[in-house]
Amino acid sequence: MIPNQSNNSIFSDAAEDLGVEKKIFAIASGKGGTGKSTFAINFSLALAALGHEVILIDADLGGADISNLLGISTPRYTMKDFIHGEVTYLAEVLESTPSPKLRLIAGGSDIVSISNPLYQQKMKLIRNMSQLEADYIIVDLGPDISFNNLDFFNAAPVGFLITQNIDPIILGFYRFLKAAFVRRLKQEFKKEQYILNIINDFQNQGWSRKRRNLIGSIRAASREVHGRLEMVLETFQPKLVFNKVESNAAKKTADQMFSFILENFGFRMQTVGYFPLDRDVERAYAHSEPFLLRYPKCHVAKALFELLVVAGLNKTNSGERIESFSQFIRYTKIEAPSWQFLKV
Numbered sequence: 001m002i003p004n005q006s007n008n009s010i011f012s013d014a015a016e017d018l019g020v021e022k023k024i025f026a027i028a029s030g031k032g033g034t035g036k037s038t039f040a041i042n043f044s045l046a047l048a049a050l051g052h053e054v055i056l057i058d059a060d061l062g063g064a065d066i067s068n069l070l071g072i073s074t075p076r077y078t079m080k081d082f083i084h085g086e087v088t089y090l091a092e093v094l095e096s097t098p099s100p101k102l103r104l105i106a107g108g109s110d111i112v113s114i115s116n117p118l119y120q121q122k123m124k125l126i127r128n129m130s131q132l133e134a135d136y137i138i139v140d141l142g143p144d145i146s147f148n149n150l151d152f153f154n155a156a157p158v159g160f161l162i163t164q165n166i167d168p169i170i171l172g173f174y175r176f177l178k179a180a181f182v183r184r185l186k187q188e189f190k191k192e193q194y195i196l197n198i199i200n201d202f203q204n205q206g207w208s209r210k211r212r213n214l215i216g217s218i219r220a221a222s223r224e225v226h227g228r229l230e231m232v233l234e235t236f237q238p239k240l241v242f243n244k245v246e247s248n249a250a251k252k253t254a255d256q257m258f259s260f261i262l263e264n265f266g267f268r269m270q271t272v273g274y275f276p277l278d279r280d281v282e283r284a285y286a287h288s289e290p291f292l293l294r295y296p297k298c299h300v301a302k303a304l305f306e307l308l309v310v311a312g313l314n315k316t317n318s319g320e321r322i323e324s325f326s327q328f329i330r331y332t333k334i335e336a337p338s339w340q341f342l343k344v
């Protein structure tokens with residue numbers, strides 16, 4: 001199932017910006033266990049296999065597990081060392097992985113002390129993330145709708161939401177999306193108290209009654225903010241991935257979500273992937289190995305390749321476009337031996 005491809009690259013605008021700003025992708029969900037970390041790892045590896053320099057950041061500050069999932073038992077440094085000031089630069093925390101082009105910033109294991117960094121520490125973290133030297137930076141977030149996750153999500157130029165077509169999970173995703181959008185609006189208009197009042201009123205009155213008019217009300221309040229409001233609506237374009245898909249019903253949900261969000265919030269969400277429920281993913285997970293390397297031909301690996309195509313990311317670092325799944329698998333094969341060798 002390949003989502004609609006209306007143009008060559010759904011990331012064309014974002015990618016152009018990112019060419020300057022760096023290609024930073026945040027991965028969130030609003031609910032636990034939807035497959036964020038699995039996606040983050042394999043997406044990172046796919047880009048690394050194509051020859052790009054990739055940094056994967058485990059920013060699930062309350063439940064970091066990427067180093068375990070990559071089979072790295074004791075990272076030298078973790079995010080905790082940076083947050084606590086034991087190392088000065090985030091780049092010092094970079095850990096090599098069995099994939100030569102993929103480096104990791106491991107999350108800390110001391111959960112209580114870092115899951116709630118102070119505001120200043122968080123801003124320092126975000127600043128340092130954008131200064132890292134890499135072609136792509138992938139930030140894996142925790143499941144909760146906390147200010148940390150919302151701010152990391154909004155700080156990245158491209159945000160992915162990994163969801164499942166199950167009501168409580170869709171609800172979590174929708175709550176996260178709504179909270180992230182409101183926080184983005186509030187950040188943009190933090191100096192315009194009258195706009196903040198409009199947003200707060202909508203939040204306090206409940207979104208169901210008057211929500212249709214939030215964007216309209218902001219527009220009506222002042223002509224001067226129109227340009228900035230349009231900029232928020234244009235740049236806030238989360239990418240949706242349905243994971244553990246078992247039927248075509250996910251496509252219908254995706255279409256409904258798209259229309260609902262456009263109508264009620266005025267921004268466009270794009271569905272960029274439907275990943276099937278696949279036992280091979282579980283099997284690879286049980287071995288702490290990415291599915292892309294352990295089972296490169298599995299159904300989800302194919303769906304991941306399709307996502308790269310839709311996103312315009314199916315290019316090697318030398319610019320060659322990878323057109324077929326079989327060609328893509330050849331690249332992952334080059335990664336696999338070094339992985340096996342280094343794991344033992």
Ligand SMILES: Nc1ncnc2c1ncn2[C@@H]1O[C@H](COP(=O)(O)OP(=O)(O)OP(=O)(O)O)[C@@H](O)[C@H]1O
Pocket residue numbers: 029031032033034035036037038039060063142143243244245275276277278279281282285300
């Ligand atoms: N497409 C899939 N098919 C089958 N199992 C999957 C799929 N994607 C992920 N899983 C499984 O779902 C479980 C949760 O995955 P993962 O840890 O990546 O989720 P998460 O969203 O990062 O969780 P958390 O919110 O706890 O960080 C794992 O056992 C993983 O193997």
Ligand SMILES: [Mg+2]
Pocket residue numbers: 036037038060065141
């Ligand atoms: Mg996770």
